[in-house]
Amino acid sequence: MKTRHLIILAVCVAVAAAAWAVNAASxxxxxxxxxxxxxxxxxxxxxxPFGDHWVHIQENGLVDSYDSRVGPYDEDAPGANSNVxxxxxxxxxxxxxxxxxxxxxxxxxxxxxxxxxxxxxSKSTVTGAQNYAAAVWTLLPVIMPDWYTQAGDAGIHGxxxxxxxxxxxxxxxxxxxxxxxxxxxxGTYHFNRFELSNNVSFVIATDTEDLVExxxxxxxxxxxxxxxGEIVFENNSELLPPIHFDGDTTKLRFYYNGTTxxxxxxxxxxxxFVYAPNALIExxxxxxxxxxxVGKEVYIWNNAAVHxxxxxxxxxxxxxxxxxxxxxxxxxxxxxxx
Numbered sequence: 001m002k003t004r005h006l007i008i009l010a011v012c013v014a015v016a017a018a019a020w021a022v023n024a025a026s027x028x029x030x031x032x033x034x035x036x037x038x039x040x041x042x043x044x045x046x047x048x049p050f051g052d053h054w055v056h057i058q059e060n061g062l063v064d065s066y067d068s069r070v071g072p073y074d075e076d077a078p079g080a081n082s083n084v085x086x087x088x089x090x091x092x093x094x095x096x097x098x099x100x101x102x103x104x105x106x107x108x109x110x111x112x113x114x115x116x117x118x119x120x121x122s123k124s125t126v127t128g129a130q131n132y133a134a135a136v137w138t139l140l141p142v143i144m145p146d147w148y149t150q151a152g153d154a155g156i157h158g159x160x161x162x163x164x165x166x167x168x169x170x171x172x173x174x175x176x177x178x179x180x181x182x183x184x185x186x187g188t189y190h191f192n193r194f195e196l197s198n199n200v201s202f203v204i205a206t207d208t209e210d211l212v213e214x215x216x217x218x219x220x221x222x223x224x225x226x227x228x229g230e231i232v233f234e235n236n237s238e239l240l241p242p243i244h245f246d247g248d249t250t251k252l253r254f255y256y257n258g259t260t261x262x263x264x265x266x267x268x269x270x271x272x273f274v275y276a277p278n279a280l281i282e283x284x285x286x287x288x289x290x291x292x293x294v295g296k297e298v299y300i301w302n303n304a305a306v307h308x309x310x311x312x313x314x315x316x317x318x319x320x321x322x323x324x325x326x327x328x329x330x331x332x333x334x335x336x337x338x
Contacts, residue, residue: 045273045317048082048106048308051298052139052277053090057102057124061283062305064105066290068248069311073290080127082106082308087136088118090296098124102300106308109134139277139294141225142257144215148172149189156189157205158182176200186210192218193230194254196237203240204251217257226278229258232265239270249273249291249309262295264304273312 049055049063057063065079066072088094088110095118096108107128110118114132121130151160151169158181159166167176173193176182178200185205194216196202204212218227231254233239239252252272256262259278264270266285273291274281281295287304292312300306 045292045312045315046083046085046137046294047310047313048084049292049298049300049306050085050137050294051296052087052137053297054088054094055084055086055096055298056301057084057096057098057104058299058301059100059102060303061098061102061300062105063103063300063308064305065308065310067310068250068290073307078105078307079310080105081310082306083109083128083131085109085134085137086111086118087139088112088116095119098122098126100124104128107131111136137294139275139296141223141277142215142217142255142275143225144217144219144227144257145188145190146219147190149174149191153189155185155187156182157185176202184212184214186212188213188215190215192216192228193232195230195232196234196239198235198237200234200237201240202238210251211253212251213253213255215255215257220257225257226259227257228260229256230260231256231262231274231276233263233268233270235266235268237265237268237270239268239272248311250311250315252291264289275317 048065063082063084065082066074067079082104083106084096084104086094086096095110095112097120098104098108099120099122102124104126107130108119108126109131111134112118112132119130149169156167160168162168162177164178165180167174167180167182169191172191174191175195176197178198180197181201183203183205186209191214194214216231217229220227249271254272254274256274256276256279262274262276262279262281264283264287268287270287271290274293274295276295278296280297280299281293282299283289283293283304283306284302285304289306291309293306
């Protein structure tokens with residue numbers, strides 16, 4: 001009797017190990033770390049706004065995409081490669097809800113089965129697929145650096161002081177007062193609170209080759225590494241890429257380990273990535289976010305928009321985002337007959 005066997009000669013499995021995120025800021029060597037166990041995706045982040053518990057997009061909210069490697073966002077020709085996602089991990093209501101004239105140019109995906117009903121779309125538009133039983137993105141804890149950025153740090157540029165147009169660092173809190181213009185050079189920074197007041201211009205310095213990583217929150221010495229702190233971007237704040245404007249969002253990252261809402265208020269323009277595994281990220285009132293948002297919950301509403309930057313998919317996020325290892329992929333085989 002002949003028995004047919006397939007012998008797999010090559011199997012490709014993507015596994016990335018947990019990594020230290022090490023950056024040099026000015027003349028100091030500083031180290032921040034994100035930690036966790038499990039199997040990780042080989043770099044990248046969820047391909048669109050992602051909430052471990054839920055994502056709500058309402059009242060003319062918009063999610064679409066572009067690729068900063070190609071050029072800046074073009075509102076006349078937006079991309080449709082976003083994928084709004086949720087693990088549906090938490091008390092009900094969880095999942096993804098899209099209603100009241102919201103638009104998603106791309107897919108929506110949840111980790112639960114279709115029978116759970118965790119995708120709800122009402123009077124809104126989704127141009128792509130509705131995916132159930134999607135792979136889980138595990139939001140691993142952020143471990144804060146054991147130091148804080150101090151006043152006079154050489155990587156921060158702008159007028160220092162307590163008046164309008166200035167910034168200050170007091171009691172480990174960074175605040176840019178109304179109408180301040182500031183820039184950050186490559187490096188790692190740590191504050192307990194980060195606030196941009198009204199009409200602040202925040203830019204990445206033109207000499208920036210590497211990342212600007214800003215850790216926000218108190219240091220927690222043991223699991224689950226949840227601290228306190230706050231991120232506030234107030235009316236008309238702008239967080240922009242280098243002055244040679246190309247729409248690149250891959251240089252600026254905020255890591256937040258607190259539970260207080262990440263508050264992006266009115267008319268905020270932000271180019272970067274925000275990771276807040278224990279907190280709600282709220283985007284509202286004509287905000288434009290270029291890059292991506294990953295949090296416990298994400299709420300996009302009242303004419304706010306998130307333009308997912310596809311360039312982020314190729315970037316290394318160390319061990320903050322754990323994704324199950326995909327099944328083995330057959331790349332070559334032959335048939336053996338006995």
